[in-house]
Amino acid sequence: MHPVVQIFDDAARAVPGYPLAPLVTDEFCVLIGPGNASSMIAVYFDDVATLWVDRYMWSEYEWSDQDTGELGFLAEAVAAVQRGDGAWHFREDDGRLVHLGGRLGSHIVGPGAVHPPPLTLPLIPWASQLGPAH
Numbered sequence: 001m002h003p004v005v006q007i008f009d010d011a012a013r014a015v016p017g018y019p020l021a022p023l024v025t026d027e028f029c030v031l032i033g034p035g036n037a038s039s040m041i042a043v044y045f046d047d048v049a050t051l052w053v054d055r056y057m058w059s060e061y062e063w064s065d066q067d068t069g070e071l072g073f074l075a076e077a078v079a080a081v082q083r084g085d086g087a088w089h090f091r092e093d094d095g096r097l098v099h100l101g102g103r104l105g106s107h108i109v110g111p112g113a114v115h116p117p118p119l120t121l122p123l124i125p126w127a128s129q130l131g132p133a134h
Contacts, residue, residue: 002044003063003068003071004029004042004044004049004071004074005022005024005029005044007042007071007074007075007078008022008024008029008030008031008040008042008078009021009022010075011031011075011078011079011082012031014079014082015082015126015127015130016127016130017127017130017131018034018126018130020032027043027044027045028041028042028043028044029041029042029044031078033081033124033126033129034126034129034130035124035128035129035130036124036129037082037084037123037124037125037126037128037129038053038054038081038123038124039053039054040052040053040078040081042074047062047063047064048060048061048062048063049061049074051074051077051078053077053081053104053123054088056088056099056102058077058102058104058109059073059077059107059109061073061074073107076105076107077104077105077107079105080104080105080107080123081104081123081126082125082126082127083125083126084122084123084124084125084126084128085104085105085123086102086103086104086105086122086123087102087103087120087121087122087123088101088102088120088121088123089101089102089103089110089111089112089117089119089120090117090118090119090120090121091117091118091119092118092119097119100112100117104123
């Protein structure tokens with residue numbers, strides 16, 4: 001099993017009551033967020049993957065047999081989405097929202113690390129969108 005698929009498969013099983021397995025092809029896998037929670041797509045090849053959360057590209061991850069640390073960062077980002085530990089950052093420009101980046105766990109992409117973003121959209125924990133675990 002490709003390591004990115006394994007991360008998504010483990011993530012699907014990690015949330016009690018989550019009923020779906022990842023949708024997997026030869027080049028991408030998808031985890032559909034329950035209810036109003038964020039969905040994730042990973043586009044992957046042999047040793048590189050790009051993570052998309054909702055409709056925003058989050059980050060690219062590269063690894064090798066000798067250095068698999070980036071796979072750990074990918075797994076952390078996926079878990080942060082599932083916990084709702086993050087937010088998208090925006091600013092208003094002439095009546096439209098402009099995406100500036102965001103935060104997943106402790107990792108910030110875009111200017112939000114230096115300048116507080118004027119508008120944020122927090123992620124929703126997956127568990128809050130599911131019924132009680134059986």
